[in-house]
Amino acid sequence: MSRTYLCLAQNTFRNGNYSLVPIRDEDKYAIMQWRNEQIDILRQKQPLTKEGQEGYFTTTIANLFTQEKPGQMLFSFLENDILVGYGGLVHIDWESKNAEVSFITETKRNTDKEQFINDWRNYLQILKPLAKKHLGFDKLYTYAYDIRPNLYPALLNSGFIEEACLKNHVFINGQNHDVLIHSCFLNQLVFRMADENDVMQYFEWANDEDVRKNSFSNEAISLENHKKWFKQKLNTDSCFLYLFLLNGESAGQVRIDKSNGETVIGISVDKNYRGRSLGTEMLKQATTNFLTKHKKEQIVAYIKLENKVSLSSFRKAGFENEEIVTEQNHKSYKLYKKIAA
Ligand SMILES: CC(C)(COP(=O)(O)OP(=O)(O)OC[C@H]1O[C@@H](n2cnc3c(N)ncnc32)[C@H](O)[C@@H]1OP(=O)(O)O)[C@@H](O)C(=O)NCCC(=O)NCCS
Numbered sequence: 001m002s003r004t005y006l007c008l009a010q011n012t013f014r015n016g017n018y019s020l021v022p023i024r025d026e027d028k029y030a031i032m033q034w035r036n037e038q039i040d041i042l043r044q045k046q047p048l049t050k051e052g053q054e055g056y057f058t059t060t061i062a063n064l065f066t067q068e069k070p071g072q073m074l075f076s077f078l079e080n081d082i083l084v085g086y087g088g089l090v091h092i093d094w095e096s097k098n099a100e101v102s103f104i105t106e107t108k109r110n111t112d113k114e115q116f117i118n119d120w121r122n123y124l125q126i127l128k129p130l131a132k133k134h135l136g137f138d139k140l141y142t143y144a145y146d147i148r149p150n151l152y153p154a155l156l157n158s159g160f161i162e163e164a165c166l167k168n169h170v171f172i173n174g175q176n177h178d179v180l181i182h183s184c185f186l187n188q189l190v191f192r193m194a195d196e197n198d199v200m201q202y203f204e205w206a207n208d209e210d211v212r213k214n215s216f217s218n219e220a221i222s223l224e225n226h227k228k229w230f231k232q233k234l235n236t237d238s239c240f241l242y243l244f245l246l247n248g249e250s251a252g253q254v255r256i257d258k259s260n261g262e263t264v265i266g267i268s269v270d271k272n273y274r275g276r277s278l279g280t281e282m283l284k285q286a287t288t289n290f291l292t293k294h295k296k297e298q299i300v301a302y303i304k305l306e307n308k309v310s311l312s313s314f315r316k317a318g319f320e321n322e323e324i325v326t327e328q329n330h331k332s333y334k335l336y337k338k339i340a341a
Pocket residue numbers: 210211214215266267268269270273274275276277278279280302303304307308309310312313316
């Protein structure tokens with residue numbers, strides 16, 4: 001029997017070799033096996049039985065396809081049209097427009113870290129637009145026990161940020177564990193602090209043509225130098241790397257760096273997102289966050305005289321007391337921002 005969700009105008013969603021289709025009856029035994037093998041990471045207390053699974057598919061699952069607004073929407077996840085996982089949106093709150101993401105893959109794919117991260121990334125690459133464009137949702141979130149270290153880089157790389165940590169929230173195999181909640185905001189600009197997995201994204205931004213042109217040193221940056229630089233910035237307490245996400249996609253970065261007695265700020269907006277006032281919004285969010293934590297600091301911006309777009313963004317973000325200085329042999333604006341007295 002073919003199944004379709006009444007709330008979706010289309011029911012097959014593809015991205016490259018991967019696709020999501022409404023959960024198929026034929027997949028029920030594979031799903032049962034994976035759930036039983038991975039019971040530790042699930043909120044399922046007892047192993048599933050064949051009879052129980054058959055009953056669940058003929059009642060709960062079948063009913064999902066008769067409701068305008070089901071409480072969950074489950075999909076089979078296929079690679080080259082072969083089942084490799086399943087998941088979907090659960091605990092759907094239609095009024096608040098959010099849902100929890102669930103997903104598990106064939107057990108043997110979990111043991112390979114790269115495969116695991118890729119599966120999550122490919123899955124979310126399909127699920128995010130499904131939730132945003134086809135269902136009009138604002139937010140997705142995951143609820144995951146801290147026994148899944150590979151999951152976090154996968155989520156952070158897919159436009160999620162860590163929103164909360166519920167300390168010692170679950171008892172598994174004789175031990176207390178935290179629960180981490182990661183969220184993806186589908187209609188908002190948010191930030192998280194960058195980590196080592198962002199090295200290539202920063203490399204791409206650093207070598208962007210306009211970024212190099214507007215920087216004080218114009219030469220292209222080698223990957224080797226970038227990796228050293230990035231590692232050093234992550235490992236010092238004096239540098240704050242704010243990575244911004246718009247609608248769950250990387251959109252730019254703000255760096256606030258204490259060096260040579262000054263706290264200097266820099267920004268780049270991803271080239272696909274320029275000209276939409278994001279620069280101003282990113283500067284406002286990053287400086288508010290920084291100055292709230294470092295109340296006595298004053299942040300300084302140096303902007304080449306010809307970079308009028310940047311000047312405008314900084315002014316609108318509350319930078320003031322503009323002066324003209326020579327910075328690294330370039331005539332530049334110097335502007336300041338601190339907490340209002
Ligand atoms: C500079 C930068 C951060 C600005 O961010 P942005 O989100 O693109 O800028 P905005 O959309 O807020 O635009 C700011 C102003 O410039 C204007 N503007 C934007 N793009 C423009 C363009 N291509 N040509 C002329 N004006 C432009 C906007 O209309 C706006 O003007 P307003 O203040 O009068 O309304 C971004 O363009 C960028 O990353 N550039 C490359 C790196 C860089 O220069 N970094 C700053 C170093 S100090």
